[in-house]
Amino acid sequence: MRVSIAILAMALGATGAYSGEDASLTLEDGQSLTIRTDAPPHTENLSEITSGWVYRSDETQALQLDDFDNPAFVFVDQGIDLYAAVDGSEGKACASCHENVEDFAGLRASMPKVVDGELVTMENLVNNCRTERMGAEPWKWSGGQMTAMTALIGLQSRGMPVNVAIDGDAAPFWEAGKELYYTRVGQLDMACSNCHEDNYGNMIRADHLSQGQINGFPTYRLKNAKLNSSHGRFKGCMSNIRATPFAEGGDEFKALELYLASRGNGLSVETPSVRN
Amino acid sequence: MYRILTGAAALMIAGMAQAEPVAPSDVMFDDGTVAASLTGVAGDPVAGRQVAMNRKLGNCLACHVNSDMSEQSFHGEVGPELDGVADRWTEAELRGIVTNSKMMFEGTIMPAFYKDAGYTRILDDFAGQPILTAQQVEDVVAYLMTLAE
Numbered sequence: 001m002r003v004s005i006a007i008l009a010m011a012l013g014a015t016g017a018y019s020g021e022d023a024s025l026t027l028e029d030g031q032s033l034t035i036r037t038d039a040p041p042h043t044e045n046l047s048e049i050t051s052g053w054v055y056r057s058d059e060t061q062a063l064q065l066d067d068f069d070n071p072a073f074v075f076v077d078q079g080i081d082l083y084a085a086v087d088g089s090e091g092k093a094c095a096s097c098h099e100n101v102e103d104f105a106g107l108r109a110s111m112p113k114v115v116d117g118e119l120v121t122m123e124n125l126v127n128n129c130r131t132e133r134m135g136a137e138p139w140k141w142s143g144g145q146m147t148a149m150t151a152l153i154g155l156q157s158r159g160m161p162v163n164v165a166i167d168g169d170a171a172p173f174w175e176a177g178k179e180l181y182y183t184r185v186g187q188l189d190m191a192c193s194n195c196h197e198d199n200y201g202n203m204i205r206a207d208h209l210s211q212g213q214i215n216g217f218p219t220y221r222l223k224n225a226k227l228n229s230s231h232g233r234f235k236g237c238m239s240n241i242r243a244t245p246f247a248e249g250g251d252e253f254k255a256l257e258l259y260l261a262s263r264g265n266g267l268s269v270e271t272p273s274v275r276n
Numbered sequence: 277m278y279r280i281l282t283g284a285a286a287l288m289i290a291g292m293a294q295a296e297p298v299a300p301s302d303v304m305f306d307d308g309t310v311a312a313s314l315t316g317v318a319g320d321p322v323a324g325r326q327v328a329m330n331r332k333l334g335n336c337l338a339c340h341v342n343s344d345m346s347e348q349s350f351h352g353e354v355g356p357e358l359d360g361v362a363d364r365w366t367e368a369e370l371r372g373i374v375t376n377s378k379m380m381f382e383g384t385i386m387p388a389f390y391k392d393a394g395y396t397r398i399l400d401d402f403a404g405q406p407i408l409t410a411q412q413v414e415d416v417v418a419y420l421m422t423l424a425e
């Protein structure tokens with residue numbers, strides 16, 4: 001049933017403004033990203049997973065193909081400056097300990113992950129270095145400095161398949177995230193799954209519903225002309241269904257992030273992506 | 277004398293019905309349908325069209341195509357088309373669907389428009405109140421009853 005609806009939607013899309021649904025994402029430098037692939041076995045209700053890029057208009061899609069056109073790169077450049085900037089009581093910059101940012105290749109693809117029994121996201125890693133090693137103030141979860149830095153570090157993994165661990169230590173966090181994904185909340189009484197699992201490919205008013213994958217985060221949105229964290233997006237979707245959002249950086253959103261990342265296992269890291 | 281009394285009583289009952297709509301928790305469902313008006317006041321299809329269209333009220337176009345509103349751009353495709361619903365459903369069925377569609381369609385994504393309790397993590401601004409008032413539900417139902425083909 002689900003599959004047939006998706007196929008129908010794609011067939012419709014191919015004749016409408018969304019001809020891009022059949023397009024492939026090949027970057028200017030020739031690198032081809034995986035935007036659709038078989039769903040991982042733990043994503044029981046989907047047979048295929050697709051990047052959010054697939055559901056965007058041709059114009060929005062095009063912005064992500066060339067780093068010169070991609071507005072997110074203005075912020076990546078800010079990230080490069082921040083990476084080299086000394087801050088805090090220890091007189092250090094990121095670059096003091098991590099000489100080449102390229103060494104972070106692969107990290108984004110495996111985040112979030114469990115370290116010493118705690119679920120840790122990219123933002124946690126960055127702030128941990130700031131407070132513990134640099135003697136600097138932590139950055140705000142979705143603030144401009146943090147998203148610039150997570151975009152820069154995430155970019156080093158672009159093209160690598162998302163591959164977060166969900167077993168062992170991670171299992172309880174993954175279960176908690178899954179529970180949240182399927183729990184109806186707010187006055188509109190909807191779960192993430194109602195829109196992003198049951199209705200991806202369908203229009204909800206002027207919005208073309210995607211699977212709500214997070215392989216492209218932080219993502220530049222045309223709507224607010226800045227980089228957006230995944231927790232910021234979760235918050236937005238919850239407010240839209242008239243639900244009180246969980247806190248950015250809190251246990252619930254971290255668990256949800258792990259669960260969503262795992263639903264994208266196999267898609268390419270697309271950071272920094274462009275969405276509307 | 278007897279006649280005058282019953283007349284007055286009838287007037288009083290009608291007056292009460294007008295002042296006190298059925299509370300969301302008191303709506304009586306029978307197989308997903310709601311036979312009795314929530315207010316005792318006939319629905320206004322013109323007002324109902326506006327309520328259905330309004331993004332902060334019915335926002336029905338978010339999910340439904342409706343040719344009667346073709347002047348509006350972007351109709352959603354999450355639910356079935358509303359064209360011809362008056363041919364497919366009775367007034368009591370439509371009242372049930374708008375009041376709380378979960379009573380008719382198990383597990384549906386469609387929100388309940390006249391339900392004020394039992395929600396999880398509802399935003400404070402909306403707590404304790406239904407999306408639509410009882411009269412707005414009646415107006416939307418009256419509007420849906422005009423959608424015959």
